[in-house]
Amino acid sequence: MKAPVRVAVTGAAGQIGYSLLFRIASGDMLGPDQPVILQLLEVPPAMDAVQGVVMELDDCAFPLVAGLQATDQAEEAFKDADYILLVGAKPRGPGMERKDLLEANAAIFSAQGKAMNDVASRNVRVLAVGNPANTNALIAQRNAPDLDPNCFTAMTRLDHNRALAQLANRTGQHVTDIQQLTIWGNHSATQYPDISHAQVDGKAASDLVDQSWLEESFIPTVQQRGAAIIKARGQSSAASAASAAIDHMRDWTLGTPQGDWVSMAIPSDGSYGIAEGIIYSFPVRCANGQYQIVQGLDISDFSRERMSATEQELIEERDAVEHLLP
Numbered sequence: 330m331k332a333p334v335r336v337a338v339t340g341a342a343g344q345i346g347y348s349l350l351f352r353i354a355s356g357d358m359l360g361p362d363q364p365v366i367l368q369l370l371e372v373p374p375a376m377d378a379v380q381g382v383v384m385e386l387d388d389c390a391f392p393l394v395a396g397l398q399a400t401d402q403a404e405e406a407f408k409d410a411d412y413i414l415l416v417g418a419k420p421r422g423p424g425m426e427r428k429d430l431l432e433a434n435a436a437i438f439s440a441q442g443k444a445m446n447d448v449a450s451r452n453v454r455v456l457a458v459g460n461p462a463n464t465n466a467l468i469a470q471r472n473a474p475d476l477d478p479n480c481f482t483a484m485t486r487l488d489h490n491r492a493l494a495q496l497a498n499r500t501g502q503h504v505t506d507i508q509q510l511t512i513w514g515n516h517s518a519t520q521y522p523d524i525s526h527a528q529v530d531g532k533a534a535s536d537l538v539d540q541s542w543l544e545e546s547f548i549p550t551v552q553q554r555g556a557a558i559i560k561a562r563g564q565s566s567a568a569s570a571a572s573a574a575i576d577h578m579r580d581w582t583l584g585t586p587q588g589d590w591v592s593m594a595i596p597s598d599g600s601y602g603i604a605e606g607i608i609y610s611f612p613v614r615c616a617n618g619q620y621q622i623v624q625g626l627d628i629s630d631f632s633r634e635r636m637s638a639t640e641q642e643l644i645e646e647r648d649a650v651e652h653l654l655p
């Protein structure tokens with residue numbers, strides 16, 4: 330058994346928290362040999378509810394849980410944290426875009442960025458799930474100047490997994506037969522799900538589906554999937570979002586499968602001509618606990634137009650929260 334690591338989760342009494350915590354505790358995120366100390370953060374009115382979650386975690390008697398606490402103080406929850414999952418934020422309702430949450434949620438991420446700057450492990454890995462996730466990650470990052478800027482990421486893995494499912498259904502193959510699919514850009518309706526480098530059972534995906542399906546069905550379905558779930562369920566996605574968060578942190582820590590890559594929103598280093606500094610989703614390979622952007626992919630004019638549109642939206646979101654970016 331390894332030494333325990335500290336995993337902080339915000340919004341622990343929320344819908345995503347209720348799916349996420351039990352999977353972290355059972356070893357799905359960091360492996361069956363990695364004990365975890367769970368440090369849960371909630372707002373004061375949700376402390377009763379989070380105590381209920383703590384009771385249920387206790388009642389699971391998970392062998393890997395080496396410690397468990399809930400608090401309404403960010404400095405306690407993030408103390409020495411090796412992993413921080415920033416889930417706590419307001420979700421959107423029907424008819425809203427995720428960026429409509431910018432004002433409501435931005436203050437949370439600036440305060441939490443400052444707290445983790447002061448107390449988290451210097452090797453922490455941070456995932457922003459709360460929306461608008463990319464810009465929230467940027468706000469936290471810029472408020473934590475003493476941490477490595479590259480430890481701040483946002484979640485586009487749910488979009489990646491949604492794209493895998495759509496392409497698998499269309500081609501009659503299993504999701505595990507698909508490799509090298511990419512989500513570029515923002516976790517929003519401008520994201521660009523790109524199959525131009527994808528393989529399905531060893532064949533080029535673009536030879537298996539036609540352009541009209543791509544443009545009229547695949548891309549809009551993936552872009553609008555969050556809204557479709559809100560319409561159907563009356564609440565935003567929760568179990569699938571939790572599952573994607575597990576996938577994101579697991580692959581970042583334990584590595585991506587040989588020959589494949591995943592999508593992670595990370596600080597742009599200027600690769601593919603994307604504005605430096607914004608938290609943009611790229612194809613990445615992970616090894617030894619580090620991610621690296623997959624370089625050298627051919628970008629068609631069709632792709633470039635869409636990659637630029639989602640980049641532009643992220644620049645606008647960044648400019649809208651300029652006052653929160655020290």
Ligand SMILES: NC(=O)c1ccc[n+]([C@@H]2O[C@H](COP(=O)([O-])OP(=O)(O)OC[C@H]3O[C@@H](n4cnc5c(N)ncnc54)[C@H](O)[C@@H]3O)[C@@H](O)[C@H]2O)c1
Pocket residue numbers: 339340341342343344345346370371372375416417418419420421437457458459460462484485487488516565566567570
């Ligand atoms: N990136 C993605 O793919 C993705 C997918 C699904 C949902 N989301 C987003 O995740 C967020 C959470 O969704 P949910 O369905 O769990 O919402 P929810 O309302 O069920 O739960 C959110 C929880 O966060 C808590 N909270 C609010 N402010 C907090 C703070 N300052 N510190 C700690 N906790 C705080 C609330 O008390 C609540 O319990 C939303 O912003 C939603 O839009 C993102």
Ligand SMILES: O=C(O)C[C@H](O)C(=O)O
Pocket residue numbers: 420421427460487554555556558565566570
């Ligand atoms: O769409 C939302 O607002 C929730 C989440 O971001 C999702 O993609 O399901």
